[in-house]
Amino acid sequence: MATMSVLKFTTPDGAERMESLLQSLQKQQLITVQDAAIVTWPADKKKPKTRQLHNMAGLGALDGAFWGMLFGLLFFVPLFGMAVGAGIGALTGAMTDIGIDDKFISEVRQKVTPGTSALFVMTSGAVQDRVIAAIKDSGLQPDLIASNLTQEQEIALKTAFTA
Numbered sequence: 001m002a003t004m005s006v007l008k009f010t011t012p013d014g015a016e017r018m019e020s021l022l023q024s025l026q027k028q029q030l031i032t033v034q035d036a037a038i039v040t041w042p043a044d045k046k047k048p049k050t051r052q053l054h055n056m057a058g059l060g061a062l063d064g065a066f067w068g069m070l071f072g073l074l075f076f077v078p079l080f081g082m083a084v085g086a087g088i089g090a091l092t093g094a095m096t097d098i099g100i101d102d103k104f105i106s107e108v109r110q111k112v113t114p115g116t117s118a119l120f121v122m123t124s125g126a127v128q129d130r131v132i133a134a135i136k137d138s139g140l141q142p143d144l145i146a147s148n149l150t151q152e153q154e155i156a157l158k159t160a161f162t163a
Helices: 014-027 064-075 088-097 102-111 128-138 151-161
Strands: 003-009 032-041 049-052 116-124 143-148
Touching: 003 014, 003 102, 014 032, 014 116, 014 128, 032 064, 049 064, 064 102, 102 116, 102 143
Parallel strands: none
Antiparallel strands: 003 116, 003 143, 032 049, 032 116
């Protein structure tokens, strides 16, 4: 079963540093990163920058439409040119069906602010004690907001947003 997590950092570069750490841990077979995206919000900008990460595990990865819809819903910032506007109600309903509810959205909106960054990541197979130790040793100290998906929600997520 996959876990979709949001790791928030108090610096604009924290998410990129964590992404590098996760790639290293994946090479050591301590975690499988199925897909990920980064939000970077420099203190002097009105809106955050978003980007989907590449070269992850690949199989079962979400496509840009999912990240675009999620970031559009969270920050009103479309990713990959996907327009989010009149369909915000339908979008909220679709996200709720796959385990991303109003509480999750509200928490992310409140915590990811100018001067911070966040890593949105879908993982599985983590060797938790080793991954936690590596994160502690890195000194990154992320604030964790996690949404654990049930198997049914994971299937619905992949079905709804992959080609």
